[in-house]
Amino acid sequence: RKEVEQDPGPFNVPEGATVAFNCTYSNSASQSFFWYRQDCRKEPKLLMSVYSSGNEDGRFTAQLNRASQYISLLIRDSKLSDSATYLCVVSPNDYKLSFGAGTTVTVRA
Amino acid sequence: ETGVTQTPRHLVMGMTNKKSLKCEQHLGHNAMYWYKQSAKKPLELMFVYSLEERVENNSVPSRFSPECPNSSHLFLHLHTLQPEDSALYLCASSQADRAVKAFFGQGTRLTVV
Numbered sequence: 001r002k003e004v005e006q007d008p009g010p011f012n013v014p015e016g017a018t019v020a021f022n023c024t025y026s027n028s029a030s031q032s033f034f035w036y037r038q039d040c041r042k043e044p045k046l047l048m049s050v051y052s053s054g055n056e057d058g059r060f061t062a063q064l065n066r067a068s069q070y071i072s073l074l075i076r077d078s079k080l081s082d083s084a085t086y087l088c089v090v091s092p093n094d095y096k097l098s099f100g101a102g103t104t105v106t107v108r109a
Numbered sequence: 110e111t112g113v114t115q116t117p118r119h120l121v122m123g124m125t126n127k128k129s130l131k132c133e134q135h136l137g138h139n140a141m142y143w144y145k146q147s148a149k150k151p152l153e154l155m156f157v158y159s160l161e162e163r164v165e166n167n168s169v170p171s172r173f174s175p176e177c178p179n180s181s182h183l184f185l186h187l188h189t190l191q192p193e194d195s196a197l198y199l200c201a202s203s204q205a206d207r208a209v210k211a212f213f214g215q216g217t218r219l220t221v222v
Contacts, residue, residue: 008149032209041217042215043213043214043215044152091209093214095140095157095164095205095208096208097152097209098151099152102151
């Protein structure tokens with residue numbers, strides 16, 4: 001079983017729509033959870049951390065369900081600039097990150 | 110400009126060649142990482158250097174040889190690679206206990222022919 005699994009998509013949504021997707025992780029001892037964003041042919045960049053209580057950053061909302069071992073990301077009021085691949089990242093310790101293969105989101109005008 | 114610079118950005122090499130990838134960070138970090146990203150696959154952690162000592166080596170074939178001469182520089186020496194080694198190689202840096210806050214370089218896209 002993969003450490004981190006994501007639906008690859010693509011999720012094709014119109015501008016202004018809401019899009020949401022999940023990722024699941026296999027290591028129940030995982031301590032920290034994050035979403036990264038990777039634009040085409042660019043490097044990954046940290047988008048936001050994911051906290052047990054759920055957290056928002058502008059139009060982005062992240063949720064963590066430890067019991068079911070999944071993480072979600074919701075994007076409201078999608079913009080064209082939100083088109084990217086979103087990487088789910090799980091960290092069991094201070095120096096190791098386990099990445100999912102990514103979920104591709106395409107926002108169309 | 111991310112503060113982490115990788116060279117070259119693109120590299121085509123034959124299976125008998127020897128080449129090196131270079132990474133330099135200007136962020137004052139003390140941990141550096143090599144990741145491999147193949148098409149449609151997750152990023153794979155290859156090597157971690159923390160305080161200039163290697164702390165992680167994820168069963169990477171010996172044809173990949175890392176070198177970390179100081180906390181600002183990281184190299185990946187390549188020799189006798191295989192076509193399946195073609196991928197995007199990403200360098201990252203962070204503070205030693207903050208891997209998640211890592212900044213990535215733009216990567217070297219490697220093609221082995």
